[in-house]
Amino acid sequence: MKTILVPTDFSENAFVAAAYACALAEASKQKVQLLHVYIALYSGFGEEGNSVKQIKLAETESAAAMKSLLESLSNQFPGVDIEGECIKGFMIDVVTNKLKKNENSLIVMGTKGVTNIAESILGSTTYEVIKKSPVPVLVVPIDTPDFSFKRVGFFTAYDDHELDALMTFQQAINLKPHLSMLHFYKENDSTPDKELSRWQRKVETAFPDWPVSCKTIPVDKVDINAVTQETKADGLDLLVFARPHKSFFEKIFRPSLTKAIANYPTVPSLFIKT
Structure with a gap:
């Protein structure tokens, strides 16, 4: 155990x-x-x-x-x-x-x-x-309400290493809540529909018995406010972030965002090193 x-x-x-x-x-x-x-x-x-x-x-x-x-x-x-x-x-x-x-x-x-x-x-x-x-x-x-584990948000950059993070998450938690895969993109960029469909198929193939949905979110600025807004809009109980050698946040977020979320999360947040 x-x-x-x-x-x-x-x-x-x-x-x-x-x-x-x-x-x-x-x-x-x-x-x-x-x-x-x-x-x-x-x-x-x-x-x-x-x-x-x-x-x-x-x-x-x-x-x-x-x-x-x-x-x-x-x-x-x-x-x-x-x-x-x-x-x-x-x-x-x-x-x-x-x-x-x-x-x-x-x-x-x-x-x-x-x-x-x-x-x-x-x-x-x-x-x-x-x-x-x-x-x-x-x-x-500190303001976390009663324990709930129904909807989990996973912020994705469509990187294959994230499949390893999801496996680590599943092994650590040993539960299968609804998994909402969330991808931010700048409003001026084109909608990444093809990447979204490809990624959803890949996740569903890797985890066939895990309820999964994927969503793209256009934002003016990718920051902690965007994360907080989407967390509330999607009714998420937990956020999951993969932290590889060069993480999603280091690619498109300000370097301080991981620390900001770690210090001031709106809901419980899980950080996984891959």
Whole structure:
């Protein structure tokens, strides 16, 4: 049984992400591993006893907060196997070491979303994890309503590597919601109807038992507002983005768009490295 890894700092944002991860684990029959990484700050000029006290205090507070979180989630999701761990160190290093064990299907992290334009709950860590993680990273905004997984939007550039991303998505989630393949093109360009038909046939051939639809969207400017508008118009529960060496966003989007979506998503968003 695969495990969903959930880094947490015990904030409200992180709790929403953890609850989402548990609901997803329940639906896809996976386990949940909560992870808190703490740093005990102390001065090298202080007494050695004070340094030890600071470390012990951080350990004690982290353990107590983790116990409380585990109790809350276990009561809410009694059928899900949920574990928690607190480790001293740096988030990126600890997460990277965890992923080396090849037990995790994906990582779930939280952000404040559009209701509060501020840094994500773990600062720039969320984006750094997205860039470095070999497994998909699912970012959950704080204003996410009850778990829903009926309609998934996949932003496509009609590249074959995206089929690998879809396979990774299917293996990680183990569910088959309706898949809406979305392609942006500039309003002044010709409608890519032939490419759309070819791509839809290719996706349907690769995933014959997965309900799929394809749609082209003319836009004046490809930015986070266009993504948000289409998300609402199509009633999407989740967005999926493939991130190859030279991604869709790096071809036609501003380089900062991936980071913007990661920090301020309107709905849960999954980033897959291919």
